[in-house]
Amino acid sequence: MNFSEMTEKYYRTDKLPHIWCPGCGHGTLLNTVVRAIDKLGLNKDEVCIVSGIGCSSRAPGYLDFNTLHTTHGRALAFATGIKHANPNLHVIVITGDGDASAIGGNHLIHAARRNIDITTICFNNNIYGMTGGQYSPTTPTGDFGTTAPYGNTDSTFDLCNLVQGAGATYVARGTAYHAQAMEKLVVNAISNKGFSFVEGLSLCPTYYGRKNKKGDAVKMHEFLKDNCIDKKVVDKKPEMGENKIIIGEMYNNPKPEYTENYKVVIDKFQK
Amino acid sequence: MAKNKKSLVLNVESCKGCNICIAFCPKKVLELKNDKCVIARPDDCINCGMCELRCPDNAIYLVGGNKDE
Amino acid sequence: MSNEKNYKLIQGNEACVEGALAAGMKFFAGYPITPSTEVAEISAQKLPQVGGKFIQMEDEIASMAAIIGGSLAGLKSMTATSGPGFSLMQENLGYASIAEIPCVIVNVQRGGPSTGLPTSPAQGEVMQAKWGTHGDHPIIALTPNSVQETYEYTIKAFNLAEKYRTPVIMLMDETVGHMREKLTYKDPSEIEIIDRKKPTCKPDEYLAYKADEDMIPPMASFGEGYRYHVTGLTHDETGFPTNNNKISGELITRLVNKVEKNVDDMAYFEEYEMEDAEVVIIAFGGVSRSAKTAIDELRKSGKKVGLFRPITIWPMLEKQIDKVAEQAKEIYVAEMNLGQYFYEVDRIAGKKCPVKKINKVTGELITPNEIIEAVNGGK
Numbered sequence: 001m002n003f004s005e006m007t008e009k010y011y012r013t014d015k016l017p018h019i020w021c022p023g024c025g026h027g028t029l030l031n032t033v034v035r036a037i038d039k040l041g042l043n044k045d046e047v048c049i050v051s052g053i054g055c056s057s058r059a060p061g062y063l064d065f066n067t068l069h070t071t072h073g074r075a076l077a078f079a080t081g082i083k084h085a086n087p088n089l090h091v092i093v094i095t096g097d098g099d100a101s102a103i104g105g106n107h108l109i110h111a112a113r114r115n116i117d118i119t120t121i122c123f124n125n126n127i128y129g130m131t132g133g134q135y136s137p138t139t140p141t142g143d144f145g146t147t148a149p150y151g152n153t154d155s156t157f158d159l160c161n162l163v164q165g166a167g168a169t170y171v172a173r174g175t176a177y178h179a180q181a182m183e184k185l186v187v188n189a190i191s192n193k194g195f196s197f198v199e200g201l202s203l204c205p206t207y208y209g210r211k212n213k214k215g216d217a218v219k220m221h222e223f224l225k226d227n228c229i230d231k232k233v234v235d236k237k238p239e240m241g242e243n244k245i246i247i248g249e250m251y252n253n254p255k256p257e258y259t260e261n262y263k264v265v266i267d268k269f270q271k
Numbered sequence: 272m273a274k275n276k277k278s279l280v281l282n283v284e285s286c287k288g289c290n291i292c293i294a295f296c297p298k299k300v301l302e303l304k305n306d307k308c309v310i311a312r313p314d315d316c317i318n319c320g321m322c323e324l325r326c327p328d329n330a331i332y333l334v335g336g337n338k339d340e
Numbered sequence: 341m342s343n344e345k346n347y348k349l350i351q352g353n354e355a356c357v358e359g360a361l362a363a364g365m366k367f368f369a370g371y372p373i374t375p376s377t378e379v380a381e382i383s384a385q386k387l388p389q390v391g392g393k394f395i396q397m398e399d400e401i402a403s404m405a406a407i408i409g410g411s412l413a414g415l416k417s418m419t420a421t422s423g424p425g426f427s428l429m430q431e432n433l434g435y436a437s438i439a440e441i442p443c444v445i446v447n448v449q450r451g452g453p454s455t456g457l458p459t460s461p462a463q464g465e466v467m468q469a470k471w472g473t474h475g476d477h478p479i480i481a482l483t484p485n486s487v488q489e490t491y492e493y494t495i496k497a498f499n500l501a502e503k504y505r506t507p508v509i510m511l512m513d514e515t516v517g518h519m520r521e522k523l524t525y526k527d528p529s530e531i532e533i534i535d536r537k538k539p540t541c542k543p544d545e546y547l548a549y550k551a552d553e554d555m556i557p558p559m560a561s562f563g564e565g566y567r568y569h570v571t572g573l574t575h576d577e578t579g580f581p582t583n584n585n586k587i588s589g590e591l592i593t594r595l596v597n598k599v600e601k602n603v604d605d606m607a608y609f610e611e612y613e614m615e616d617a618e619v620v621i622i623a624f625g626g627v628s629r630s631a632k633t634a635i636d637e638l639r640k641s642g643k644k645v646g647l648f649r650p651i652t653i654w655p656m657l658e659k660q661i662d663k664v665a666e667q668a669k670e671i672y673v674a675e676m677n678l679g680q681y682f683y684e685v686d687r688i689a690g691k692k693c694p695v696k697k698i699n700k701v702t703g704e705l706i707t708p709n710e711i712i713e714a715v716n717g718g719k
Contacts, residue, residue: 001284004323004332012569015580016285017328023289027327045565050409061569061580066562068412069571069581070405071435077402081409081417082562084393085367089413089563107405110398179324205289218294221325262393269388 010034010044015062020055023217025176025202026123030059032179032200033092033121036186048089050079052104054130056096056123056202073104076111079118087117087259090190097124097138101157105137112166115194116258121186122159122197125204133207144211159199164251169194171251175201177224178247185249194257201228201245277318277336279310285330292322292331301331347524352516353378353420355487355523356446357386359494360418362531365444366392367410367417369403371425374458375514376448379420400425404432408441412570414561416498420446422514424455426465426472433507434473435572437595440505440549440557442536444497447509448517449625449676451703460703461514461626466680469509470654476592478599480606481509481654483624487521493608493651499534500606504598505556511653513676515626515705539566549591550577555598600655608651609660613639617646619715620668621698622661622685624650627674627706634711645715653681658688665689672714674698674706 003013011034020026037047047065051057053072060067066089070078075093083091100108100122111118127145128134135145137157144151164171170192174182182200189196203209203220214220224245231248234241279300288306297319302311308331310316323332350358356379360368368383384394393415397403400421407417421429426447436443451457452464465472469481480500484490494510501508539546539558548568551557557577560566573581574588582588599606610628613635614620623631628649638645648664650657661684664671671689673682679697686695698714700706 002280002282003285003329004280004334007329007332011329017287017330020327022287023291024327027329028291028325031324031327031329044567046563048562061571064567066567067569068409068562069569069573070408071431071572074401074405074432077397077405078409078412080395080397080402081367081369081406081411082413083409084369084395084406085410085413085415085417086561086563106398107402110402176325176327217289217291221291221295262388266388266391266393270391271389 006034006038010038010064011062012064018062019058021206023203023205024055025125025204026056026059028176028179029121029123029182029200029202030062032174032183033094033186034063035183036190039183039187040190042090046089048082048091049094050075050082050091051094052099054096054099054128055125056094057099059094073099073102074107075099076104076107076118076120080111080116083116083118084259084262087263091118092190093118093120095120095122097122097126097159098128098136101137101159101162108163109166112163112168112195112197114258115167115169115255117193117195119189119196120198122199123202124159124199125202125208127204127208129204129207133211146211160197160250163197167195168197168251169254170196172197172249173199173201173247175224175228175247176203177221178228181247188249188252192252192254194254277333279313279316279322280332280334281308281310282330283307285328287328289327291325291327295321295325297321347522349520350487350523351378351518351520352487352490352512353448353518354382355491356420356494356510356512357382358523358525359491360444360498361386361390362491362526362528363495363498364416364533365418365498366390367407367415368392368419369395369397369406369410369417370419370421371397371400371403373422373425375450375517376420376422376446379446379448383418400428401431404429404445407443408432408436408439411441411443412562414563416442416502418444418446420448422448422450423452423465426468430473434475434477436507437473437477437479438572438574439570440559440595441507442501442505443507444494444501445507445509447511449511449513451701457703459514461676461705462701462703463513463625463627463676464680464701465511466653466675466677469511476596478504478506478596479509479654480504480506480599480652481511482608482651483511483653484516484651485625485628485649486516487519487523489651490516491523495531496608499532502536503534503556504602505536505559506599513625543567547577548579549575551594555594555601603655603657606652606655607657607660609657610647610649610651612647612649614646614648616644617667618644618669619672620646620648620664620670621672621674621711621715622648622650622664622681623674624653624681627676630706630708631674631711633708634715637708637712638715643715656684661685661688665692668693671695672698672711674711676700676706
């Protein structure tokens with residue numbers, strides 16, 4: 001198999017092609033993360049990618065960094081241990097909507113509250129893909145999943161609002177369609193010294209798409225293209241945001257970071 | 272072909288035939304044949320890189336050319 | 341410690357932290373729970389003083405995860421909890437087992453199940469310590485019965501965790517955790533410290549889960565230039581997931597064998613008045629102290645009674661228990677539960693001599709009198 005220079009440099013190419021279904025948005029989003037790391041020129045030995053369980057969480061296995069594939073929902077708790085133990089590492093968590101906000105919801109809000117310098121990229125495909133299409137905390141109300149055969153009666157999380165409310169200092173939303181913009185958001189997120197969260201709207205043509213008659217991968221990309229609007233535009237003209245998905249930088253307000261605060265304690269009390 | 276033009280490379284083994292690159296190529300350079308992408312009209316390629324940007328499978332990419340381009 | 345006295349009156353839980361620090365603990369993540377909270381409190385106080393890191397996590401699931409992260413980043417790591425928290429830790433305890441991450445988990449046992457008796461002693465987690473997480477896996481668990489031993493065996497717990505790349509449980513009980521006794525500190529030069537084996541090959545030759553002949557793979561820390569993959573999925577020697585049946589079987593077998601085949605290297609126990617003992621009491625932790633008093637009393641009335649006290653409660657000390665069974669006419673297993681270690685002893689000794697239970701689940705320590713009465717044929 002032949003690959004681009006970028007792929008050769010950052011992927012474990014012997015593990016490719018990856019397990020994701022044809023048209024899955026995760027591969028596109030993962031490439032935005034890789035290009036962001038390249039743009040920042042991070043030393044591969046100092047990058048640590050941590051994931052939980054689910055489709056998104058298979059990502060680290062394909063990347064040539066220090067990689068840790070943990071238990072369902074717990075990636076941020078493992079990542080917190082790594083970052084606290086060695087603050088020199090750039091710790092990036094790749095997670096999914098179910099992994100981050102259902103089983104891992106408590107870890108998500110507490111990592112945000114601590115403002116620990118971890119960048120979390122959430123590949124949100126609105127469904128549990130790995131187990132075959134069950135509804136998740138981001139499956140829109142009324143939509144279908146194998147565990148919502150009559151339509152989802154749950155309300156949904158707005159992940160960006162949730163994480164911002166919990167104390168994250170950088171919050172953004174991008175999409176697999178808007179891949180260049182997504183890459184910039186990831187660059188900013190990694191650059192932020194503190195807890196950063198980027199929700200990457202993905203697409204799952206196999207389960208969510210099929211169950212909800214959203215068409216194929218191309219149709220789902222077109223949906224993102226036609227229904228997203230940047231926050232900067234909406235800030236000027238709020239009416240433009242009606243019935244649209246707001247993307248772009250949601251929040252960027254640095255404050256003291258956890259491991260730096262702890263270093264102050266060590267410096268003061270170390271004997 | 273213009274000087275310093277990059278060329279499009281396809282990794283057929285990685286291609287899963289999802290059609291995304293084909294649909295979003297502004298010059299309709301690509302086609303789907305037997306559930307795989309093929310570079311049908313390479314001369315029409317304008318090196319915009321939209322295929323590489325959105326390909327979920329790292330199966331299509333541009334090589335060579337002048338970096339300033 | 342030239343100007344300081346080398347002894348102090350302290351609690352078992354504090355001695356646990358002192359032992360951990362002596363062993364080189366540099367990372368602690370935990371969540372408050374009675375009766376183990378002092379371990380977290382004292383770690384929070386002392387770790388920054390030695391340049392170490394403490395963090396209070398959002399729950400025990402996260403605490404267990406965080407110490408695995410801390411250990412992967414190269415720091416000797418510990419958490420501490422009690423029953424309900426120990427239940428929550430089971431998930432990532434299994435992860436530490438399969439991913440072979442050295443770490444120490446302190447469980448100061450209280451009455452269960454569920455919230456149970458938060459401030460009272462029990463020994464209800466003997467079996468949970470071994471089988472609490474799903475799947476076959478190796479476990480080492482140590483049960484000290486004094487403040488001094490808590491200090492010394494916490495050091496050993498770290499050494500075993502590092503040597504065998506596996507989680508080690510300090511299975512304490514509230515009696516030991518909260519009792520105050522004199523601790524004599526060891527001089528650092530007298531303390532044996534074992535550190536995890538590091539790879540010596542070049543990074544591109546590193547197979548993260550290729551075990552040496554001793555069944556233990558060398559472990560690089562994240563950030564040292566060995567970019568490898570760690571997963572809780574069944575994996576091959578490269579560390580990447582595999583569904584290969586043969587490799588899966590070999591992995592789980594190796595994980596269990598690296599502990600079970602080395603039981604002699606970690607077989608800690610005490611024998612008290614065993615030389616001529618015809619009746620043997622098997623007890624551990626707080627209960628073993630009552631057993632000693634009972635034995636002294638019983639000996640005054642002419643009964644030849646002795647104590648076999650496992651300090652290593654897992655892996656099972658089969659050889660030693662078998663030897664006890666050869667000697668004894670009768671074995672009593674005294675424990676603060678309704679019979680857990682008993683069944684393991686009975687499995688090994690039951691064909692050679694009668695094995696009987698002495699149990700109590702009232703949230704109180706089994707008293708010497710209760711043991712005396714049982715040995716004297718009941719009330």
